[in-house]
Amino acid sequence: MQPPDMADLPLKGDTVIGNDVWIGQNAVILPGVHIGDGAIIGANSVVGSDVAPYTIAVGDPAKAVRRRFDDEMIGLLEEFRWWDKSIDEINKLIPMLTCSDTEKVREFIKQSLYG
Numbered sequence: 001m002q003p004p005d006m007a008d009l010p011l012k013g014d015t016v017i018g019n020d021v022w023i024g025q026n027a028v029i030l031p032g033v034h035i036g037d038g039a040i041i042g043a044n045s046v047v048g049s050d051v052a053p054y055t056i057a058v059g060d061p062a063k064a065v066r067r068r069f070d071d072e073m074i075g076l077l078e079e080f081r082w083w084d085k086s087i088d089e090i091n092k093l094i095p096m097l098t099c100s101d102t103e104k105v106r107e108f109i110k111q112s113l114y115g
Contacts, residue, residue, distance in 0.1 A: 012030070012031035012032030013031070013032040014032070015029055015030075015031055015032060015033050015034075016033075016034045016035070017029070017035045018034075018035055018036045018037035018038070018039065018053065019037045019038070019081075019083040020037055020038045020082075020083055021035055021036075021037070021038065021039050021040070021041070022039075022040045022041070023041045024040075024041055024042045024043030024044065024045065025043045025044070026043060026044045027041045027042070027043060027044065027045045027046075027047065027062075028045070028046045028047065029041070029047045030046070030047060030048045033047050033048065033049065033050060033051070034050045034051075035047065035050070035051045036050075036051060036052050036053030036054065036055065037053045037054070037077070037078060037083075038053055038054040038068060038074075038077060039051045039052070039053060039054065039055050039056070039057065040055075040056045040057070040068070041057055041058075041062065042056070042057065042058030042059070042062070044060070045057060045058050045059055045060060045062040046059075046060040046061055046062060047061075047062040048061050048062070049061070049062075051064065052064065052067070053074055053078060054067055054068040054069055054073075054074045054077065055067050055068070056068060069102065072106070073102065073105075073106055076106060076109045076110065076113070077109070079113060080109045080112065080113060082097060096108050
């Protein structure tokens with residue numbers, strides 16, 4: 001058989017993967033899916049629908065199992081957009097961005113954004 005003509009195939013749209021996304025080994029991301037900033041996709045997952053920012057999605061089909069942070073923290077991280085900063089700025093931010101004390105990070109980001 002001849003393969004179908006490209007014009008006869010359905011268009012699912014662009015696949016968009018946000019910033020600071022971790023994708024596990026052997027994960028499959030189907031056409032047209034949007035994965036938000038900071039999301040985590042589990043190993044061997046098959047992602048057929050959009051994944052919200054800072055959400056952990058796993059399985060086949062991938063399902064959201066939980067969010068990484070509360071609404072306020074997600075909003076702050078999206079507004080802070082550390083990935084758009086210069087390499088020098090990012091290097092200075094690494095101790096704070098890797099800190100396990102989320103309240104300390106929250107206050108640091110608020111101070112950085114709003115003074």
